[in-house]
Amino acid sequence: MIVAEQKPMAEIKELVAPYKKVLILGCGTCVKTCFAGGEDEVAVMASALRLAFKVDGKEIHVEEQTVERQCEDEFIQESAPAIARNEAVLSLACGAGVQAMARRFKSTPLLPGVNTTFIGVLEKPGLFTEECSGCGDCKLAVFGGICPFTRCAKKLLNGPCGGSQNGKCEVSAETDCAWHLIIERLTALGQMDNLRTYIPPKNWRASLAAGPRRLFREDHVI
Protein backbone atom coordinates (compact mmCIF):
# COMPACT_ATOMS: atom_id res chain seq x y z
CA MET A 1 0.00 0.00 0.00
CA ILE A 2 0.95 3.66 -0.23
CA VAL A 3 1.86 4.88 3.23
CA ALA A 4 1.24 8.46 4.26
CA GLU A 5 1.16 10.51 7.43
CA GLN A 6 -0.89 13.55 8.28
CA LYS A 7 0.72 16.94 8.05
CA PRO A 8 1.14 18.92 11.29
CA MET A 9 -2.00 20.81 12.27
CA ALA A 10 -0.18 24.14 12.03
CA GLU A 11 0.55 23.50 8.35
CA ILE A 12 -2.99 22.33 7.68
CA LYS A 13 -4.44 25.38 9.41
CA GLU A 14 -2.29 27.61 7.22
CA LEU A 15 -3.44 25.81 4.07
CA VAL A 16 -7.09 26.06 5.04
CA ALA A 17 -6.99 29.60 6.47
CA PRO A 18 -8.05 31.46 3.28
CA TYR A 19 -11.31 29.51 3.05
CA LYS A 20 -14.54 29.54 5.05
CA LYS A 21 -16.10 26.38 3.62
CA VAL A 22 -13.87 23.36 3.29
CA LEU A 23 -14.57 19.77 2.33
CA ILE A 24 -12.31 17.27 4.05
CA LEU A 25 -12.15 14.35 1.66
CA GLY A 26 -10.81 11.00 2.81
CA CYS A 27 -9.73 8.02 0.77
CA GLY A 28 -10.89 4.56 1.82
CA THR A 29 -7.99 2.53 0.51
CA CYS A 30 -4.25 2.88 1.32
CA VAL A 31 -4.33 5.94 3.58
CA LYS A 32 -7.20 4.44 5.53
CA THR A 33 -5.09 1.38 6.30
CA CYS A 34 -2.18 3.49 7.55
CA PHE A 35 -4.48 5.69 9.69
CA ALA A 36 -3.77 8.88 7.75
CA GLY A 37 -6.84 9.60 5.67
CA GLY A 38 -9.76 7.20 6.10
CA GLU A 39 -13.21 7.99 7.41
CA ASP A 40 -12.07 8.03 11.05
CA GLU A 41 -9.19 10.38 10.32
CA VAL A 42 -11.50 12.68 8.35
CA ALA A 43 -13.81 12.92 11.38
CA VAL A 44 -10.91 13.70 13.71
CA MET A 45 -9.45 16.27 11.31
CA ALA A 46 -12.81 17.99 10.92
CA SER A 47 -13.35 18.18 14.66
CA ALA A 48 -9.79 19.36 15.31
CA LEU A 49 -10.04 22.06 12.65
CA ARG A 50 -13.34 23.35 14.01
CA LEU A 51 -11.83 23.55 17.49
CA ALA A 52 -8.62 25.13 16.20
CA PHE A 53 -10.50 27.86 14.37
CA LYS A 54 -12.68 28.46 17.41
CA VAL A 55 -9.54 28.99 19.48
CA ASP A 56 -8.39 31.53 16.89
CA GLY A 57 -11.75 33.27 16.94
CA LYS A 58 -12.44 32.40 13.31
CA GLU A 59 -15.33 30.65 11.68
CA ILE A 60 -15.07 27.69 9.36
CA HIS A 61 -17.63 25.33 7.93
CA VAL A 62 -16.25 21.86 7.51
CA GLU A 63 -17.93 19.11 5.54
CA GLU A 64 -16.73 15.50 5.68
CA GLN A 65 -16.74 12.81 3.04
CA THR A 66 -14.71 9.72 2.22
CA VAL A 67 -14.66 8.02 -1.15
CA GLU A 68 -13.38 4.55 -1.87
CA ARG A 69 -10.41 5.74 -3.95
CA GLN A 70 -9.41 9.29 -4.86
CA CYS A 71 -6.99 8.12 -7.54
CA GLU A 72 -9.77 6.86 -9.82
CA ASP A 73 -12.18 9.13 -11.59
CA GLU A 74 -15.16 6.83 -11.25
CA PHE A 75 -14.86 6.93 -7.46
CA ILE A 76 -14.22 10.66 -7.07
CA GLN A 77 -17.24 11.51 -9.18
CA GLU A 78 -19.47 10.97 -6.14
CA SER A 79 -17.75 13.84 -4.33
CA ALA A 80 -18.81 16.38 -6.99
CA PRO A 81 -21.91 17.69 -5.15
CA ALA A 82 -19.98 18.19 -1.90
CA ILE A 83 -17.15 19.89 -3.77
CA ALA A 84 -19.64 22.27 -5.37
CA ARG A 85 -20.85 23.30 -1.89
CA ASN A 86 -17.36 24.21 -0.66
CA GLU A 87 -14.60 26.65 -1.52
CA ALA A 88 -11.71 24.21 -1.22
CA VAL A 89 -10.93 20.55 -0.61
CA LEU A 90 -8.53 19.30 2.02
CA SER A 91 -7.65 15.90 0.62
CA LEU A 92 -6.32 13.23 2.95
CA ALA A 93 -5.38 11.00 0.01
CA CYS A 94 -1.89 10.31 -1.30
CA GLY A 95 -0.31 12.58 -3.87
CA ALA A 96 -1.83 10.57 -6.70
CA GLY A 97 -5.29 11.05 -5.22
CA VAL A 98 -4.83 14.79 -4.77
CA GLN A 99 -3.68 15.15 -8.38
CA ALA A 100 -6.50 13.00 -9.72
CA MET A 101 -8.91 15.29 -7.89
CA ALA A 102 -7.19 18.38 -9.24
CA ARG A 103 -7.45 16.98 -12.77
CA ARG A 104 -11.15 16.25 -12.35
CA PHE A 105 -12.18 19.44 -10.50
CA LYS A 106 -10.30 22.17 -12.30
CA SER A 107 -11.77 25.21 -10.53
CA THR A 108 -11.49 23.97 -6.94
CA PRO A 109 -8.32 24.46 -4.87
CA LEU A 110 -6.97 21.06 -3.74
CA LEU A 111 -5.01 21.12 -0.48
CA PRO A 112 -2.92 18.10 0.59
CA GLY A 113 -3.55 17.07 4.18
CA VAL A 114 -0.99 14.25 4.27
CA ASN A 115 2.59 13.68 3.27
CA THR A 116 2.89 10.64 1.00
CA THR A 117 5.90 8.75 2.24
CA PHE A 118 6.47 5.33 0.71
CA ILE A 119 5.15 2.03 -0.64
CA GLY A 120 5.15 -0.32 2.31
CA VAL A 121 3.46 -2.81 4.57
CA LEU A 122 2.13 -2.98 8.10
CA GLU A 123 4.98 -4.88 9.72
CA LYS A 124 3.38 -5.01 13.16
CA PRO A 125 0.69 -2.95 14.90
CA GLY A 126 1.65 0.69 14.58
CA LEU A 127 4.74 0.11 12.44
CA PHE A 128 4.77 0.63 8.68
CA THR A 129 7.94 -0.12 6.76
CA GLU A 130 9.06 0.65 3.23
CA GLU A 131 9.28 -2.45 1.06
CA CYS A 132 9.19 -1.26 -2.55
CA SER A 133 10.83 1.62 -4.39
CA GLY A 134 8.70 1.26 -7.50
CA CYS A 135 11.91 1.01 -9.51
CA GLY A 136 10.23 -0.46 -12.57
CA ASP A 137 12.55 -3.46 -12.85
CA CYS A 138 11.61 -6.03 -10.19
CA LYS A 139 14.22 -8.65 -9.22
CA LEU A 140 12.45 -10.10 -6.18
CA ALA A 141 12.57 -13.62 -7.64
CA VAL A 142 16.37 -13.60 -7.35
CA PHE A 143 16.38 -12.28 -3.80
CA GLY A 144 13.79 -14.61 -2.30
CA GLY A 145 11.12 -11.95 -2.19
CA ILE A 146 13.14 -9.37 -0.23
CA CYS A 147 14.15 -6.21 -2.05
CA PRO A 148 17.73 -5.02 -1.45
CA PHE A 149 17.11 -1.94 -3.62
CA THR A 150 14.66 -0.72 -1.02
CA ARG A 151 15.60 -2.42 2.21
CA CYS A 152 19.40 -2.36 2.12
CA ALA A 153 20.63 1.07 3.24
CA LYS A 154 23.51 0.76 0.75
CA LYS A 155 21.36 -0.72 -2.00
CA LEU A 156 23.86 -3.55 -2.48
CA LEU A 157 22.81 -6.08 -5.10
CA ASN A 158 25.52 -8.73 -4.93
CA GLY A 159 25.80 -9.67 -1.29
CA PRO A 160 25.99 -8.09 2.16
CA CYS A 161 28.39 -5.33 3.15
CA GLY A 162 29.63 -7.21 6.21
CA GLY A 163 28.70 -4.46 8.61
CA SER A 164 25.51 -5.91 10.02
CA GLN A 165 25.35 -7.20 13.56
CA ASN A 166 22.89 -9.77 14.88
CA GLY A 167 20.82 -9.37 11.75
CA LYS A 168 20.54 -5.60 12.12
CA CYS A 169 21.78 -2.93 9.73
CA GLU A 170 24.86 -0.98 10.78
CA VAL A 171 23.22 2.20 9.50
CA SER A 172 20.25 1.80 11.84
CA ALA A 173 20.00 -0.75 14.63
CA GLU A 174 16.20 -0.66 14.30
CA THR A 175 16.35 -1.92 10.73
CA ASP A 176 16.74 -5.53 9.75
CA CYS A 177 19.71 -6.22 7.46
CA ALA A 178 18.07 -6.94 4.12
CA TRP A 179 20.87 -9.30 3.15
CA HIS A 180 20.55 -11.22 6.41
CA LEU A 181 16.89 -11.72 5.56
CA ILE A 182 17.65 -12.62 1.94
CA ILE A 183 20.16 -15.31 2.95
CA GLU A 184 17.83 -16.73 5.59
CA ARG A 185 15.02 -16.84 3.07
CA LEU A 186 17.06 -18.35 0.23
CA THR A 187 18.45 -20.95 2.62
CA ALA A 188 14.93 -21.93 3.64
CA LEU A 189 13.90 -22.11 -0.02
CA GLY A 190 17.01 -24.08 -1.02
CA GLN A 191 17.84 -21.35 -3.52
CA MET A 192 21.20 -20.09 -2.28
CA ASP A 193 22.57 -20.69 -5.77
CA ASN A 194 20.65 -17.57 -6.78
CA LEU A 195 23.48 -15.59 -5.21
CA ARG A 196 25.90 -16.92 -7.83
CA THR A 197 24.02 -14.81 -10.36
CA TYR A 198 25.80 -11.51 -10.95
CA ILE A 199 23.37 -8.58 -10.78
CA PRO A 200 24.64 -5.72 -12.95
CA PRO A 201 24.35 -2.12 -11.76
CA LYS A 202 20.75 -1.03 -11.55
CA ASN A 203 19.30 0.55 -14.64
CA TRP A 204 17.54 3.52 -13.11
CA ARG A 205 16.04 4.64 -16.41
CA ALA A 206 13.03 2.48 -15.53
CA SER A 207 12.67 4.53 -12.36
CA LEU A 208 12.10 8.26 -11.90
CA ALA A 209 15.48 9.13 -13.44
CA ALA A 210 13.83 9.49 -16.83
CA GLY A 211 10.99 11.68 -15.54
CA PRO A 212 7.39 10.71 -14.77
CA ARG A 213 6.63 7.20 -15.96
CA ARG A 214 3.69 6.06 -18.04
CA LEU A 215 2.08 2.69 -18.43
CA PHE A 216 0.05 2.28 -21.59
CA ARG A 217 -2.15 -0.78 -22.07
CA GLU A 218 -3.24 -0.79 -25.67
CA ASP A 219 -5.42 -3.84 -25.08
CA HIS A 220 -7.65 -1.69 -22.86
CA VAL A 221 -8.15 1.01 -25.48
CA ILE A 222 -10.96 0.90 -28.04
Added chain:
Amino acid sequence: MRNGSKVKVTVFHCINVFSEGDSRLAAKGENVELKFVRLPCSSLVKDVFLLRAFEAGADAVVVLVCPEGACRYVEGNLRAKKRVQWVRSLLDEIGMDGNRLALFNLPPGDSSDAKPIIQKVLAQIGTTPQAELSDRPPAGQA
Protein backbone atom coordinates in the same frame (compact mmCIF):
# COMPACT_ATOMS: atom_id res chain seq x y z
CA MET B 1 -14.43 31.59 33.95
CA ARG B 2 -17.41 33.73 33.07
CA ASN B 3 -19.43 34.81 36.07
CA GLY B 4 -22.33 32.53 36.86
CA SER B 5 -21.51 29.91 34.29
CA LYS B 6 -20.93 26.35 35.33
CA VAL B 7 -17.84 24.52 34.28
CA LYS B 8 -18.79 21.70 31.97
CA VAL B 9 -17.02 18.38 32.36
CA THR B 10 -17.68 15.33 30.23
CA VAL B 11 -16.74 12.07 31.88
CA PHE B 12 -16.19 8.99 29.77
CA HIS B 13 -16.01 5.93 31.97
CA CYS B 14 -15.93 2.20 31.78
CA ILE B 15 -19.03 0.68 33.35
CA ASN B 16 -16.75 -1.68 35.23
CA VAL B 17 -15.27 1.28 37.14
CA PHE B 18 -18.48 2.65 38.63
CA SER B 19 -22.11 3.29 37.87
CA GLU B 20 -23.44 6.62 36.68
CA GLY B 21 -25.52 7.19 39.85
CA ASP B 22 -22.49 6.94 42.12
CA SER B 23 -20.56 9.50 40.17
CA ARG B 24 -23.41 12.00 40.26
CA LEU B 25 -23.32 11.85 44.05
CA ALA B 26 -19.58 12.38 44.02
CA ALA B 27 -20.01 15.74 42.32
CA LYS B 28 -23.10 16.92 44.21
CA GLY B 29 -23.00 20.57 45.27
CA GLU B 30 -20.18 21.56 42.93
CA ASN B 31 -20.51 24.43 40.48
CA VAL B 32 -19.91 21.87 37.80
CA GLU B 33 -22.10 20.48 35.10
CA LEU B 34 -21.18 16.86 34.63
CA LYS B 35 -22.09 14.78 31.65
CA PHE B 36 -21.44 11.07 31.72
CA VAL B 37 -20.80 8.78 28.82
CA ARG B 38 -20.88 5.14 29.87
CA LEU B 39 -18.79 2.71 27.90
CA PRO B 40 -18.76 -1.09 28.08
CA CYS B 41 -14.98 -0.79 27.93
CA SER B 42 -12.78 2.31 27.96
CA SER B 43 -11.14 1.16 24.73
CA LEU B 44 -14.27 2.40 22.97
CA VAL B 45 -13.39 6.00 23.73
CA LYS B 46 -12.41 6.95 20.20
CA ASP B 47 -10.38 10.08 19.57
CA VAL B 48 -13.20 11.76 17.69
CA PHE B 49 -15.56 11.23 20.66
CA LEU B 50 -13.15 13.14 22.88
CA LEU B 51 -12.84 15.99 20.39
CA ARG B 52 -16.58 16.18 19.84
CA ALA B 53 -17.11 16.46 23.58
CA PHE B 54 -15.03 19.64 23.45
CA GLU B 55 -16.94 20.79 20.38
CA ALA B 56 -20.15 20.29 22.37
CA GLY B 57 -18.86 22.75 24.94
CA ALA B 58 -17.00 20.71 27.52
CA ASP B 59 -14.35 22.68 29.41
CA ALA B 60 -12.68 19.45 30.41
CA VAL B 61 -12.96 15.80 29.50
CA VAL B 62 -12.09 13.06 31.96
CA VAL B 63 -11.66 9.41 31.05
CA LEU B 64 -11.93 6.98 33.94
CA VAL B 65 -10.61 3.50 33.37
CA CYS B 66 -9.82 0.35 35.32
CA PRO B 67 -6.34 -0.05 36.84
CA GLU B 68 -3.68 -1.27 34.45
CA GLY B 69 -3.62 -5.04 34.42
CA ALA B 70 -7.23 -5.22 35.59
CA CYS B 71 -9.09 -4.58 32.34
CA ARG B 72 -11.77 -7.19 31.78
CA TYR B 73 -10.88 -7.08 28.10
CA VAL B 74 -7.13 -7.32 28.80
CA GLU B 75 -5.82 -4.15 27.17
CA GLY B 76 -8.79 -1.81 26.75
CA ASN B 77 -7.54 0.70 29.32
CA LEU B 78 -4.09 0.69 27.72
CA ARG B 79 -5.62 1.54 24.37
CA ALA B 80 -7.65 4.30 25.99
CA LYS B 81 -4.47 5.67 27.60
CA LYS B 82 -2.64 5.79 24.27
CA ARG B 83 -5.58 7.47 22.59
CA VAL B 84 -5.92 10.07 25.34
CA GLN B 85 -2.21 10.84 25.10
CA TRP B 86 -2.54 11.36 21.37
CA VAL B 87 -5.58 13.62 21.67
CA ARG B 88 -3.84 15.62 24.42
CA SER B 89 -0.99 16.32 22.02
CA LEU B 90 -3.49 17.27 19.33
CA LEU B 91 -5.21 19.68 21.72
CA ASP B 92 -1.87 21.26 22.53
CA GLU B 93 -1.15 21.56 18.82
CA ILE B 94 -4.36 23.48 18.14
CA GLY B 95 -3.88 25.72 21.16
CA MET B 96 -6.55 24.23 23.43
CA ASP B 97 -4.29 23.02 26.26
CA GLY B 98 -3.99 19.25 26.52
CA ASN B 99 -4.51 19.48 30.29
CA ARG B 100 -8.23 19.79 29.57
CA LEU B 101 -8.20 16.07 28.85
CA ALA B 102 -7.09 13.57 31.46
CA LEU B 103 -7.25 9.84 32.08
CA PHE B 104 -7.27 8.25 35.50
CA ASN B 105 -7.24 4.68 36.70
CA LEU B 106 -9.83 3.89 39.36
CA PRO B 107 -10.36 0.77 41.42
CA PRO B 108 -13.48 -1.01 40.15
CA GLY B 109 -16.64 -0.08 42.00
CA ASP B 110 -15.02 2.69 44.05
CA SER B 111 -16.66 5.94 42.99
CA SER B 112 -15.33 7.86 46.00
CA ASP B 113 -12.11 8.52 44.13
CA ALA B 114 -13.94 10.22 41.27
CA LYS B 115 -14.62 13.50 43.06
CA PRO B 116 -11.01 14.48 43.88
CA ILE B 117 -10.04 13.51 40.35
CA ILE B 118 -12.59 15.83 38.80
CA GLN B 119 -11.58 18.60 41.22
CA LYS B 120 -7.96 18.12 40.27
CA VAL B 121 -8.77 18.52 36.59
CA LEU B 122 -10.89 21.58 37.30
CA ALA B 123 -8.05 23.12 39.28
CA GLN B 124 -5.81 22.71 36.23
CA ILE B 125 -8.17 24.44 33.84
CA GLY B 126 -9.90 26.72 36.35
CA THR B 127 -8.65 29.96 34.85
CA THR B 128 -9.27 29.12 31.22
CA PRO B 129 -12.64 27.48 30.59
CA GLN B 130 -13.32 26.77 26.95
CA ALA B 131 -16.27 29.15 26.94
CA GLU B 132 -13.79 32.03 26.93
CA LEU B 133 -12.06 30.77 23.81
CA SER B 134 -14.93 31.78 21.57
CA ASP B 135 -15.00 35.21 23.26
CA ARG B 136 -11.55 36.02 21.97
CA PRO B 137 -11.42 38.64 19.22
CA PRO B 138 -10.61 37.30 15.76
CA ALA B 139 -6.92 37.00 14.98
CA GLY B 140 -5.42 40.31 13.96
CA GLN B 141 -7.91 42.36 15.99
CA ALA B 142 -7.25 43.98 19.36
